[in-house]
Amino acid sequence: QVQLVESGGGLVQPGGSLRLSCAASGSIFRSYPVYWYRQAPGKQRELVATISHGGSTNYVDSVKGRFIISRDNAKNTAYLQMNSLKPEDTARYYCNHVGIWGQGTQVTVSS
Numbered sequence: 001q002v003q004l005v006e007s008g009g010g011l012v013q014p015g016g017s018l019r020l021s022c023a024a025s026g027s028i029f030r031s032y033p034v035y036w037y038r039q040a041p042g043k044q045r046e047l048v049a050t051i052s053h054g055g056s057t058n059y060v061d062s063v064k065g066r067f068i069i070s071r072d073n074a075k076n077t078a079y080l081q082m083n084s085l086k087p088e089d090t091a092r093y094y095c096n097h098v099g100i101w102g103q104g105t106q107v108t109v110s111s
Contacts, residue, residue, distance in 0.1 A: 002027040002100045009093060009105030012085055020080040020105060022095030030073035032098050036080045038091035038107075045094070049080060063089075085109045 008020040022034065033052045039045040049069035050058045057069050068081040078095060085107075092104040 002098055004095050004097055004100055004102035006093065006095055006102040006105040009107045011108045011110065013111050014086060014109055016085050016109070017081070017083045018085065018107060020082065020093055020095075020107075022078040022080075022097070022102060024076045024078075024097055027076070027098055027100075029071075029076040029097070034069075034071060034078040035096040036069060036078075037094045037096060038089075039094070039104075040091040043091075046091075048093070051078060082107070 003025045005023045006020060008018060010018060012018055031053050033050055035047060036049045037045050038048050046060065048060050048063055049067055051069045051071050059067060066084045071078040082089065087109045090107060090109050092106050094104045095102050
């Protein structure tokens with residue numbers, strides 16, 4: 001059974017950085033894409049970034065140039081490096097892999 005565990009969230013000032021991790025177990029991790037989503041209070045869940053099994057990446061326009069998605073197949077882990085954070089990036093961030101969701105990690109950007 002696939003399980004995903006996100007970590008790395010927290011409170012950060014505008015302009016700061018965080019790196020989120022998504023650790024997978026019970027999956028042939030290297031063979032499938034990984035997705036990072038976020039959901040702010042009162043808003044729909046939004047796809048933020050995607051990384052294919054081969055390493056190709058895609059981003060929503062609002063994070064292009066600031067966020068970087070990556071993966072380490074040897075560690076069964078995906079990452080989301082978030083730079084130049086803005087208050088509007090405040091949300092709970094979730095990873096998704098083979099249709100499974102993690103529990104999410106909260107990111108709050110505030111001074």
